[in-house]
Amino acid sequence: MPGPGxxxxxxxxxxxxxxxxxxxxxxDAGTGIIxxxxxxxxxxxxxxxxxxxxxxxxxGFPFFLPNYRKGHTIHVxxxxxxDVSLESVLxxxxxxxxxxxxxxxxxxxxxxxxxxxxxxxxxxxxxxxxVKLNHPNEATGVxxxxxxxxxxxxxxxxxxxxxxxxxxxxxxxxxxxxLDTMYTPEEYEKHVGxxxxxxxxxxxxxxxxxVKQLVLFHHDPxxxxxxxxxxxxxxxxxxxxxxxxxxxxxxxx
Numbered sequence: 001m002p003g004p005g006x007x008x009x010x011x012x013x014x015x016x017x018x019x020x021x022x023x024x025x026x027x028d029a030g031t032g033i034i035x036x037x038x039x040x041x042x043x044x045x046x047x048x049x050x051x052x053x054x055x056x057x058x059x060g061f062p063f064f065l066p067n068y069r070k071g072h073t074i075h076v077x078x079x080x081x082x083d084v085s086l087e088s089v090l091x092x093x094x095x096x097x098x099x100x101x102x103x104x105x106x107x108x109x110x111x112x113x114x115x116x117x118x119x120x121x122x123x124x125x126x127x128x129x130x131v132k133l134n135h136p137n138e139a140t141g142v143x144x145x146x147x148x149x150x151x152x153x154x155x156x157x158x159x160x161x162x163x164x165x166x167x168x169x170x171x172x173x174x175x176x177x178x179l180d181t182m183y184t185p186e187e188y189e190k191h192v193g194x195x196x197x198x199x200x201x202x203x204x205x206x207x208x209x210x211v212k213q214l215v216l217f218h219h220d221p222x223x224x225x226x227x228x229x230x231x232x233x234x235x236x237x238x239x240x241x242x243x244x245x246x247x248x249x250x251x252x253x
Contacts, residue, residue, distance in 0.1 A: 001221035009219055009228045009246045013056040016153060016178070020146045023125020025049060027142065027153055032247075033060040043071025047123030050078040051155055052139035053089045062094050062101070072108040075123060079130065079140035080114035087112040115140075131170040133157040135195035143170060149253040152211075155180040155218045158194065159201040171209035175253045178215040178245065179205065184231065187220070199231055203238035217245045 001010045013030030024046045026033065044066075050057060066072040078086045090112075091103040103110075115121045117132035117140050126144050133139040134157055141154040152174045154167065171177050182196035199216055206214040216235060219228060228244055235242045243249070 005224035005226075006221075007247075008225045009223075009244060010221065010225070011247045013059060014051075014155060014218065015060065018126070018144060018151065020125045020144070023047075023123075025123050025126055025128075025144075027051065028057040028155075029061040029064060030056050030058070031060040031063075034063045034065075037063075037065040037067075040066050040072075043069065045073040045124050046075070047125070048074055048076045049123070049128065049142055050076065050086070051133075051142065051153075052135060052137065053078060053081075053084075053086070054137065054156070058090065058093065061090060062099050067106045067108050067110075070107040073111075074108055075111045075113060077113045077115055077121065077123065077128075079132075079138060080116045081138060085112070086114050129170070131166060133167075134160055134163050139195075141167070141170060143174075150174045151176050151178075151253060153178045153217075156182075156195050157197055158192075159197040159205065164205075168205060168209045171205060171211055174209065174211045176213045176215060176251060177202075177206055177209070177211040178217045180218045181216040181231075181235075182218050182220050199235045200238065203235055203242070206239050206242075212241065213251075214239050214242045215245050215249075215251070216242065219245070 012032035014028040015030045015032030016027040017036055018025045026048045028051055094103045117130050120129045126146055129143040131141040133141050139156050144151040152171045157180045179202040180197050181199040181202045183191055183198045185198045185200045188198040232244050
């Protein structure tokens with residue numbers, strides 16, 4: 001949510017850049033991918049991993065400048081879903097009357113890869129493990145294990161008992177866990193079934209999985225910066241090493 005009240009924690013929808021010693025991987029193509037794309041001026045080959053295909057995770061893709069630069073090779077990945085293809089969804093948002101440039105006319109080289117949840121796959125720079133998340137139309141969590149460091153990114157996910165064992169096992173010993181924390185515990189009770197968790201859920205998962213650092217991610221657009229500061233203070237009483245995802249946050253493992 002843009003505006004003066006969300007300068008620090010708001011502004012763009014979901015996009016995370018992961019840099020490994022062997023390359024760059026981008027997770028999700030919300031509007032945050034637009035300023036990132038402006039920095040990618042040299043031709044490169046990289047992976048774009050879409051956790052799922054809801055609008056706030058793909059709406060920046062048509063405005064991603066590397067799409068329009070010959071020499072870029074973009075390998076797009078998403079969790080396999082039988083009734084709709086990854087390529088067809090991205091093509092649909094870039095066809096008339098939605099957009100003036102169609103997917104097939106982009107100068108960059110694009111590949112589209114559907115990975116069943118629970119399987120691992122390789123991208124330039126990393127090998128990624130996946131886990132099924134609890135979200136309407138489904139979503140996929142991802143884990144990077146590189147040079148003895150572990151990064152886990154789980155969005156969008158509603159924590160329920162049937163997912164607890166698989167999620168905690170997937171996160172075990174992570175150096176950094178970035179997790180959907182859209183709601184306060186009080187708000188969650190009014191939104192059961194919506195596919196998102198609370199910061200308290202995240203703290204419990206981080207503690208059970210012996211995570212070193214927790215990042216609260218995927219904020220409710222109704223929560224302004226002051227509200228998020230209060231969430232951070234409260235969450236740190238449950239899990240001390242907690243930070244909140246914000247515009248331009250840079251974390252090194």
